[in-house]
Amino acid sequence: MGFPAEAIPARVAENLIVECGTPPRTAWRLASELSLDVAADRYNALTGDPRAGMRGTRIWEYEQWPDRGVRPTVAALRVLATVYGTCWKSLLGLRDLEQLPAKDLAEYHAEAEPEVPRPKARAPVRVEERVDEEIGTGVLDDAILLTKTNVDDTQLDDLWSDLDFLGGVYTRTAPESILGQLAVVEERVSAMLKGRQRPKQTQDLLLAGAKCSAMMAWIAGDLGRYRLSRELNSAAWLYTQYADDFLARRWVRTSQARVAFWAGNGVESAKLAADGLTYHVGGRLTDAPLVLAEARGWSSVQAERQVLDAIAHWTSIEDPDLGAGGEDRFFNITKDRRHYMAGTSLLAVGQATSALREFTTAREAYEKLSPENRWEAMDPMIRIDTGRAYLRLDDLEGAAAHVEPLLEADVAKQPDMVRATLKLLAAELSGPRWRPAPAARHLAEALQDASAPGRP
Structure with missing residues (x-):
C-alpha cells in the first residue's frame, strides 16, 4: 500500500x-x-x-x-x-x-x-x-560479559575469614553479638550474588551463604528463637541446593538436627541427622556430631534400640584426639560436648550408670580445654545432667554436690537449652520420688530461683 x-x-x-x-x-x-x-x-x-x-x-x-x-x-x-x-x-x-x-x-x-x-x-x-x-x-x-565480575578473590577470602573467626569465638562471646555479626556477613553475600560473577565465584558465594545461614540458625536456636532458626535453616538449605555441595549439606543438616531437637521435635532431629550422614565428605566434617544428634533425637521418644545402635556407632569412630580447631570447628564439636551428648542420650533411655561415665569424661575433657576453646554453657549443662544421673541412682547428695555451684551462677543469661535442662532437673526433684525429702524440695526451689529472669 x-x-x-x-x-x-x-x-x-x-x-x-x-x-x-x-x-x-x-x-x-x-x-x-x-x-x-x-x-x-x-x-x-x-x-x-x-x-x-x-x-x-x-x-x-x-x-x-x-x-x-x-x-x-x-x-x-x-x-x-x-x-x-x-x-x-x-x-x-x-x-x-x-x-x-x-x-x-x-x-x-x-x-x-x-x-x-x-x-x-x-x-x-x-x-x-x-x-x-x-x-x-x-x-x-556476550562472551566478554563472562569476564566482568563484581567479586574478587580478596572479597571471598574476607568472607571465609570472617566466618572462621566468628565460628571460633562463639564459645566465648555473647550469642546475640555473633548473630548480629553473621547477619552482616550474610548481607554481603546476598549483595554480591545480585551482581555478576564467574561460575566458580558464584559457587563460593553460595557455599558462604549456606554456612553463614546455618551458623545463624544454630545460634538463634541457642537463644530460643526457633521460628527464626527454621527460616534461616531453610535459606541455608536453598543455598546448598544451588551450590550442589555435600559438605554444605552436612553443615545445614547438622544445624537443622540441633534446632529441631531443642525445639521439641526429636524424631525429626534424628531423621535430619541420619540424612546428613548420607553426604560423604571425607574428614573435614566428621560423622560424630551427626551420629550423636541421631542418638539424641531418638532418645526423646525413648527409642532405646536406635539410641544404643547410634552410640555404638559413635564409639567405633570416636577420635579422642580430635580437638578444637580447623575451618569447620563450629560444627565439629569438641570432645566434652561429644561425650555430653552421648550421656544425655543414654540417660533418657534409662542407662544412668553409662550416662554418668560419659558425663565424667565430658567434665574431664572440658577442664582440659584452654579457656578460649571452652563453651561456657557446657559447665552448667554437664552439672545439671550429672545431677539427674545421680538422682536416677538414688543418690540425692551426689546430685546436690554437682548442681549446688549453679546457685551462685547467672544461669538466667545462659542459652535456652541450659534453662530448659535446669527446669527438667527441678521438676524431677519435685516429683513423687523425691517430694518427701526436704533437701530435694529446697534444692528444687533454689534452682528455680537461680534460673528466674531478672535475677540480680
Whole structure:
C-alpha cells in the first residue's frame, strides 16, 4: 500500500486498537512482531543487564491491566516503548488513564509528545546476505560479559575469614553479638550474588551463604528463637541446593538436627541427622556430631534400640584426639560436648550408670580445654545432667554436690537449652520420688530461683 517499512508497525498497532479493540500495549507488541519472551529479553538488554528481572509473564501482566494483572510503572513503559519503537504515552488508552495514580497522570499530561524512537531502517537485502551478516553478531560481546565480575578473590577470602573467626569465638562471646555479626556477613553475600560473577565465584558465594545461614540458625536456636532458626535453616538449605555441595549439606543438616531437637521435635532431629550422614565428605566434617544428634533425637521418644545402635556407632569412630580447631570447628564439636551428648542420650533411655561415665569424661575433657576453646554453657549443662544421673541412682547428695555451684551462677543469661535442662532437673526433684525429702524440695526451689529472669 506504499507505506515505508518503519511506519508499518504504527499503522498495524493503530488498526489493532481501533478495529479489533486490542489494548494498546498488546497491540504495539504484536505490531512489532515480538513474543512476550522476546520482548522481555529486549527489555533486559536495554536496561543494561541481559539477566535482569523482566520476564514475559510480567509483560503479559502489564497487558492485562487495568482489568487484572499489574499496573506498569512509567519507567517500565518508557523501556517498553523503546522496544516497540514508539513513545510511552501511546501504550496507554483511556481506560488506563482513568486508573493511573495522580502523579503518573500529571506526568502524562505534562510531557510533550516526544520524537518516537525508531530503529534504524535497513536497506533490503537478499535472505542469504542477511544470514551472512547476522550470524554471530554480538557473540563476542556476550562472551566478554563472562569476564566482568563484581567479586574478587580478596572479597571471598574476607568472607571465609570472617566466618572462621566468628565460628571460633562463639564459645566465648555473647550469642546475640555473633548473630548480629553473621547477619552482616550474610548481607554481603546476598549483595554480591545480585551482581555478576564467574561460575566458580558464584559457587563460593553460595557455599558462604549456606554456612553463614546455618551458623545463624544454630545460634538463634541457642537463644530460643526457633521460628527464626527454621527460616534461616531453610535459606541455608536453598543455598546448598544451588551450590550442589555435600559438605554444605552436612553443615545445614547438622544445624537443622540441633534446632529441631531443642525445639521439641526429636524424631525429626534424628531423621535430619541420619540424612546428613548420607553426604560423604571425607574428614573435614566428621560423622560424630551427626551420629550423636541421631542418638539424641531418638532418645526423646525413648527409642532405646536406635539410641544404643547410634552410640555404638559413635564409639567405633570416636577420635579422642580430635580437638578444637580447623575451618569447620563450629560444627565439629569438641570432645566434652561429644561425650555430653552421648550421656544425655543414654540417660533418657534409662542407662544412668553409662550416662554418668560419659558425663565424667565430658567434665574431664572440658577442664582440659584452654579457656578460649571452652563453651561456657557446657559447665552448667554437664552439672545439671550429672545431677539427674545421680538422682536416677538414688543418690540425692551426689546430685546436690554437682548442681549446688549453679546457685551462685547467672544461669538466667545462659542459652535456652541450659534453662530448659535446669527446669527438667527441678521438676524431677519435685516429683513423687523425691517430694518427701526436704533437701530435694529446697534444692528444687533454689534452682528455680537461680534460673528466674531478672535475677540480680
